[in-house]
Amino acid sequence: MSALNVRSAGKAACLILGLLVLSTLPENASAATVKGLYxxxxxxxxxxxxxxxxxxxxxxxxxxxxxxxxxxxxxxxxxxxxxxxxxxxxxxxxxxxxxxxxxxxxxxxxxxxxxxxxxxxxxAGVAIWGQSRPSTLIWLAVENGGQRSIVNASGFFPGVFAESFQARGLPLLFPLMDFEDAAAISTVDVWGGFTRKLQDASRRYGSESILTGRLSQNNELFYGRLSLIFRGMNQSVAVDGLDAVAVTQLAADLVGTNLSRHYAIDASDASGNTLLVVENISSLEDYAALSKYLERITAVRDVSVHRVAGSTVELELVIDGSESQLADALALGRNLRVVSQGMQGINGSGSLTASSATLVYRWTR
Structure with a gap:
């Protein structure tokens, strides 16, 4: 039995079904709420x-x-x-x-x-990574018996990846490799690790975090390299004679370690108060949904209403970590869309005026 057949067919089918659901998410689905962290x-x-x-x-x-x-x-x-x-x-x-x-x-x-x-x-002075985490899109080219192919959302390899990534609390996506993907990228592009082609082909999946790699299979062992592309960063690790499970655990370590350094919140690095201006809050239901939304963000320690002007609400946030980390956390969700991030606030008549460290968003249902 090959290294890819290390799980029962029923178990793999369930994992693959989950991957297929993830792979059909719309373009703005860049994150997931991870369950079971605790x-x-x-x-x-x-x-x-x-x-x-x-x-x-x-x-x-x-x-x-x-x-x-x-x-x-x-x-x-x-x-x-x-x-x-x-x-x-x-x-x-x-x-x-x-x-x-x-x-x-x-x-x-x-x-x-x-x-x-x-x-x-x-x-212990350790930063905490909340439940809202970016999805990582995996472009993987595998060579076996002289033939190279891109791993898609079916087969046993994605199932093994899913188990290792789930153990680390990491959402992942595999490409569908349908007509649109085939027109955007080739096996040669993935094998060569051509960053621009990979990023262009990844836009439809809405993921900034891209794990790419090339692996040669020899019996049940793999050799090659895995690389993580994220916001101009490119970190890679060698794969030298590992089985399928060890490859996926190495990939999960690479992704988890690097993304947590960006998103995890250090409570000792507090930025104090930040003004969050949210437009299009037109009902109590909207406000309740916004409050619940903010409660789930690890960077937000406390929320208080500073001012309300029509359908615009100005909230004062006490945050841990940096304001850029707060902005990143807000961007992972689907309900807040950036209007501006700068020096704005609300005056008595409801107009935007100069203020420090103000983030302006629009609420979408």
Whole structure:
């Protein structure tokens, strides 16, 4: 059996179905709300004391990596101390048996206290990456038996990618490779890593984060290189004799580490107050939706109404991190569209006037 057939057909089919749904998102779908950042399941061989203790430790480590976005968090001295007492951060746990694979695999499942986890990371000086995360589009050319092809949203390789990226809390997309993609890009373009062609072909998917690579398959091992293209940055890693699972874990590390450095919020790097002007708030329902929207953004610590003028609301935000990180977080959603980012505010008559650090957006339903 090849390295790509490391998962059961039923499991792969479910993962691939999820990828197909993601791959048909509209052009502005650049992000996803990641579920399960604060929960984890771990395969176990039994339900004894030692198995449970080891599983708790492993589950906490996995959650901390997901929330921080990078594995380096596990080398932090404060985090290492917390890993010795994982039960202090668990809200509930249990065991279950998965019989779908035929081998009755047992799992330990734990749900962690979100506030306790965030407090731990802040006390350790580690930035926190919220639930709204950019999707990464994957352009991958694979050579096998002298034939090269672009991996699309079907087959076993995307299923293995999906599992590794899900374990890191990373949304991903694979290209459809339909007529539009075929007209925009070729296997030669992906194999050669031609940045401009890759970025042009990626526009329909609305993703700034692009993972590209070329892999040669020899029996069950892969050789080649993976590269992450993001906002003018190009970071790459070598693939030297890895199986399919290890390749996808290497890719998840590359994406998670680099994107978290951009999006994760460091509470010690507070920027103070920022004015957010939102147009087109025409009802209480709109305002309630906007408030809920802002509550989900990690960079926003507190919100208060500064002024209301007709359908325009001026909000004073207390934020963690930088204002550019706040703008990036707002841009990941679908309901706020930028009007301007500059020196504007609202005067008594409802007109925009000079003010410091003001972001102006329009609410869309």
């Amino acid at each position: 929960s984890q399941k771990v395969p176990v061989s039994g339900q004894g004391y030692q198995e449970r203790a080891d599983a708790m430790n492993q589950a906490l480590a996995s959650v901390l990596v997901k929330v921080a976005g990078q594995r380096e968090v596990l080398s932090n001295s404060v985090v290492r101390s917390a890993l010795a007492k994982p039960e202090a951060y668990i809200r509930k746990f249990g065991f279950r048996t998965d019989e779908s694979s035929g081998n009755r695999q047992q799992y330990f499942q734990a749900a962690f206290d979100e506030k306790a986890i965030n407090r731990l990371l802040r006390s």
